[in-house]
Amino acid sequence: MSLQDIKIGDAETMGPGVATGRLKLADYPDGSPMATPVIIVTGEKPGKTLWLHGCVHGNEYCGTFIIHELLRSLDPAELSGRVVALPALNITAFNKNQRLSPFEGYGGGDMNRCFPGVEGGPLTSQFAFAVYTEMKKHADLFVDFHTAMTPDVNWALYAAYGGETGKVSRVLAKAWGYRDTLATPTDMLVGSAFMTAASDGIPSMIVEAGGKGPAFTRETVEDGAERLRNVMRAAGLLDGDVTDYGPIADFDRFEWVSAPRGGLFQPMVKCGDSIEVGTRLGRFYDIYGDDDGFAESPRKGIVLAIHPGPIMTNGETLVHIGLNPKENIL
Amino acid sequence: MRTIEVGTAVSDEAGRVRGKLDIGALPDGTPVEIPVEIVRGAEDGPVLWLHGCVHGNEYCGTYIIHELMRSLKPEALKGTVVALPVLNLTAFLKNQRMSPFEQFGGGDLNRCFPGRADGSVTEQIAHAIYTPLKKYATHLVDFHTAFTPDTRWMLYSAPGGEVSDKAETMARAFGYRDTLPSPPDLLVGSAITTAAQDGIPTLIVEAGGIGPAFEMSTVEDAGGRLQNVMRALGMLEGEVTEYGPFNYFTTFAWCCATTAGLFERTVSCGDTVTKGQTIGRYYDLYGKPNGEATAPESGVVLAIHAGALMARGETLIHIGLNPREA
Numbered sequence: 001m002s003l004q005d006i007k008i009g010d011a012e013t014m015g016p017g018v019a020t021g022r023l024k025l026a027d028y029p030d031g032s033p034m035a036t037p038v039i040i041v042t043g044e045k046p047g048k049t050l051w052l053h054g055c056v057h058g059n060e061y062c063g064t065f066i067i068h069e070l071l072r073s074l075d076p077a078e079l080s081g082r083v084v085a086l087p088a089l090n091i092t093a094f095n096k097n098q099r100l101s102p103f104e105g106y107g108g109g110d111m112n113r114c115f116p117g118v119e120g121g122p123l124t125s126q127f128a129f130a131v132y133t134e135m136k137k138h139a140d141l142f143v144d145f146h147t148a149m150t151p152d153v154n155w156a157l158y159a160a161y162g163g164e165t166g167k168v169s170r171v172l173a174k175a176w177g178y179r180d181t182l183a184t185p186t187d188m189l190v191g192s193a194f195m196t197a198a199s200d201g202i203p204s205m206i207v208e209a210g211g212k213g214p215a216f217t218r219e220t221v222e223d224g225a226e227r228l229r230n231v232m233r234a235a236g237l238l239d240g241d242v243t244d245y246g247p248i249a250d251f252d253r254f255e256w257v258s259a260p261r262g263g264l265f266q267p268m269v270k271c272g273d274s275i276e277v278g279t280r281l282g283r284f285y286d287i288y289g290d291d292d293g294f295a296e297s298p299r300k301g302i303v304l305a306i307h308p309g310p311i312m313t314n315g316e317t318l319v320h321i322g323l324n325p326k327e328n329i330l
Numbered sequence: 331m332r333t334i335e336v337g338t339a340v341s342d343e344a345g346r347v348r349g350k351l352d353i354g355a356l357p358d359g360t361p362v363e364i365p366v367e368i369v370r371g372a373e374d375g376p377v378l379w380l381h382g383c384v385h386g387n388e389y390c391g392t393y394i395i396h397e398l399m400r401s402l403k404p405e406a407l408k409g410t411v412v413a414l415p416v417l418n419l420t421a422f423l424k425n426q427r428m429s430p431f432e433q434f435g436g437g438d439l440n441r442c443f444p445g446r447a448d449g450s451v452t453e454q455i456a457h458a459i460y461t462p463l464k465k466y467a468t469h470l471v472d473f474h475t476a477f478t479p480d481t482r483w484m485l486y487s488a489p490g491g492e493v494s495d496k497a498e499t500m501a502r503a504f505g506y507r508d509t510l511p512s513p514p515d516l517l518v519g520s521a522i523t524t525a526a527q528d529g530i531p532t533l534i535v536e537a538g539g540i541g542p543a544f545e546m547s548t549v550e551d552a553g554g555r556l557q558n559v560m561r562a563l564g565m566l567e568g569e570v571t572e573y574g575p576f577n578y579f580t581t582f583a584w585c586c587a588t589t590a591g592l593f594e595r596t597v598s599c600g601d602t603v604t605k606g607q608t609i610g611r612y613y614d615l616y617g618k619p620n621g622e623a624t625a626p627e628s629g630v631v632l633a634i635h636a637g638a639l640m641a642r643g644e645t646l647i648h649i650g651l652n653p654r655e656a
Contacts, residue, residue: 020616037615061638064592068617088615097639150542214477214636215543218594264392266546287365287416288348289396308542310389311425 003042003082008134011038016076018042023134025091025127026103034103036091036131040084041074047081047237051139051202052228053131053193054086056112056146058093058100062210062220063145069225081237084138089131090124097213100124112144113191128193135197141172141235142197142204143228148305148320150211151220152271155180155304155322156248157189158205159198168203168235175234176207176227177245180272180302180322182254211308250326255299257319263292265312269319273303281306281319299323331374336412336462339366344404346370351414353458354431354451362420362455367413369402375409376563379467380556381459382414384440384474384521386421386428390538390548391473397553409565412466417459418452425541428452440472441519463525469500469563470525470532471556476633476648478539479548480599483508483632483650485517485534487526496531503562504535504555505573508600508630508650510582533559539636577630579650585626586643591615593623593640597631602653604628609647610635627651 005013011021019042022035052070054063067087074083088094090111092101100109101124108114108122116136117129135142147153158173160166160183173181189195194204209224210216227245232238259265263284269275275297284292295318305320312318333342337351347370350363380398382391395415402411416422418439420429428437432451436442442449444464445456463470475481484504486497488511501509512534517523522532537552538544560566587593592613597603603625610623623646633648640646 039616061592065638068592068613071617087617094639095641214638216638264389264396285396288367289393289399289415310393310542310544311422313423 002044003046006040006138008038008040008084008138009035011040013040013042016042016044018076023086023130025130026123034092036086036089038084038086039071040082041071041079042076042082043079043237044077045080048140048235049082049084049138050232050235050237051135051142052083052085052087052145053089054145055094056089056144056193058090059097059212060145060147061213062147062216063207064088065216065221066145066209066224066228069221070228073225073229078239079237083237086131090127101127112193115191115193115196132193132196135193136200139197139202141168142194142202143172143231144194144204144206146206146208147210147212147216148208149215150271150306150308151215151217153208153210153305154178154271155182155208156205157182157184157194157208159194159203160184161186161198165198165201165203169198169205171234172203172205172231174248175231175242176205177230177243177248178207179246179249180251180304181248182251182322183326185252208304215308249302249322251302251322251324252326253323254304255301255321255323256317257298257321258315259295259307259312259318260314262313265295265307265309267306267309269303269306271303271306275303275321276300282309297321334368334370334377334410334412334466336366336368336466337363339368341368341370341410344370344372346404351458351462353419353455364414364416364419367399368410369399369404369407370410371404371407371565373408375565376468377410377412377466378560378563378565379463379470380411380413380473381417381521382473383422384417384472386418387425387540388473388475389541390475390544391535392416393544393549394473394537394552394556397549398556401553401557406567407565409563414459418455429455440517440521443519443521443524460521460524463521464528467525467530469496470521470530471500471559472521472532472534474534474536475538475540475544476536476599477543477636478599478634479543479545481536481538481633482506482599483510483536485510485512485522487512487522487532489514489526493526493529493531497526497533499562500531500533500559502573502576503559503570504533505558505571506535507575508577508579508632510579510650513581516581536632543636576656577650577653578656579629580652582632583627583629583649583651584645585647585649587623587635587640587646588642589621589623590640590642591620593635593637595634595637597634599631599633601631602629603631603649612640625649629653
């Protein structure tokens with residue numbers, strides 16, 4: 001019993017092996033297609049379909065590199081099931097090294113709030129619709145790759161739905177094995193691909209690895225690909241023992257803290273650091289270079305992301321904090 | 331003691347003064363004012379002019395200038411330091427190289443000197459800055475970055491004669507190994523080339539990468555090197571640290587990418603490369619290796635594209651040519 005052939009955009013499988021092509025998301029004004037790359041690796045043995053996204057936010061290239069690193073390592077002869085990868089999802093933003101599509105007009109530009117998408121909606125909702133229509137049809141499991149601001153970012157989120165979907169989502173997150181992991185409640189990140197997919201019964205997680213643009217290392221890419229293989233072992237797509245990376249935190253919430261002031265800024269904490277209320281997160285300088293006070297944490301928790309500096313405007317994301325770990329992980 | 335007046339910063343005695351220099355105006359009438367700090371010693375001496383962020387997102391230079399200025403004490407200083415740590419303010423605020431208000435080109439501030447009073451947005455910025463610079467400065471150090479945190483080289487103005495000699499003294503005191511004696515036909519319209527034509531010895535320091543891509547250790551190290559320049563100029567007491575040996579280049583090559591794709595560099599700044607040597611790897615959108623980028627010239631890597639993506643025509647590598655030990 002082998003896997004049925006599928007076609008996503010013009011990527012069409014013909015039995016086991018690798019198929020590549022493009023999925024059209026929209027049109028440019030000159031008529032050329034905004035088309036995102038699709039890679040389908042079909043195993044010789046039957047099994048689940050793992051769906052992968054990178055660059056839903058266009059400048060989060062570390063995810064693209066992790067997905068590519070994984071794909072290069074896969075051998076259809078050793079694969080039970082199928083991997084469908086869209087490594088440069090928000091392709092027009094990807095090309096411009098920015099988070100949102102430069103062609104989005106009136107807002108709603110965060111693609112990871114636009115799922116499941118609207119067929120006749122704003123541009124980014126149309127992107128989401130084109131992607132999600134295929135994803136819902138084919139995906140059994142879903143991993144979505146993101147970055148934050150600095151190279152040391154390493155945390156994860158899984159969809160904490162009740163029942164089998166939530167249970168399997170946690171298995172994926174545990175196999176990925178980043179300590180700092182959020183059990184994402186169903187009212188959070190509404191419109192994201194992973195929560196939307198989970199609401200449709202597809203076990204899902206997000207990996208946050210590295211920083212935006214070029215702010216990531218090859219080490220993170222290679223480590224990420226190995227963790228992804230571990231997720232595939234845990235899900236039965238690859239043979240072999242599942243590595244235990246240790247306990248995961250199961251945060252019940254996070255808080256995005258916006259900067260209450262502007263200035264020149266240098267961070268004083270790293271991703272993964274434990275912080276208390278009042279912990280100094282960074283140092284401000286004025287435009288003449290004088291010390292100008294500190295940014296302090298409003299919460300106790302773990303640093304998930306920290307502003308890299310060197311300049312800060314009011315309202316930028318100062319720090320992202322994981323709250324209330326279920327296990328005493330430290 | 332001669333009064334030094336840069337915008338609202340007016341220095342006529344030993345001590346520290348601050349003010350703002352008006353370089354433009356927003357459509358709503360708000361002036362674009364850049365910070366100026368002047369630290370002056372009791373005894374007359376050189377007027378060392380420092381500026382950073384002529385390219386708005388080259389923040390490492392701002393931090394280096396701040397680091398130095400915090401360390402200065404007027405009582406221990408001979409002469410004057412005039413610091414403009416944030417030249418291209420509207421670009422600085424937007425984390426981009428050029429002013430977002432520039433329209434029809436000519437947006438590279440470091441090609442617009444000496445500027446024009448009635449020129450484009452950026453030419454007017456250059457004019458506002460260059461007028462007091464020419465009037466007061468006896469020496470200029472201009473701070474830049476390239477792409478990656480490991481960037482570390484410098485250029486000094488070499489039009490010949492005394493200006494070259496004095497500029498070389500500054501360069502050797504700053505002490506980065508990789509150094510270009512910059513001929514007068516290179517970088518025309520830059521602050522260093524323009525000021526050198528007006529008889530002011532000048533130095534560009536290239537330290538760190540754009541945006542947040544720099545280390546505080548680079549900032550602290552460069553602050554110390556700048557103090558060494560001041561010792562060499564007799565502005566601070568103390569032994570001048572001797573750096574060297576140096577690599578002096580005859581010129582550089584800015585090489586543009588002829589391939590597009592995902593890109594990972596395989597060389598670092600300061601590496602010696604030979605023509606044809608692999609300097610990075612390309613991948614296509616599907617993750618398939620798509621060839622290697624090779625060095626189009628032999629020399630020393632001054633700057634290399636940080637990745638992760640390359641469009642055709644982006645600066646792939648910047649190579650110092652014909653290094654000779656000096």
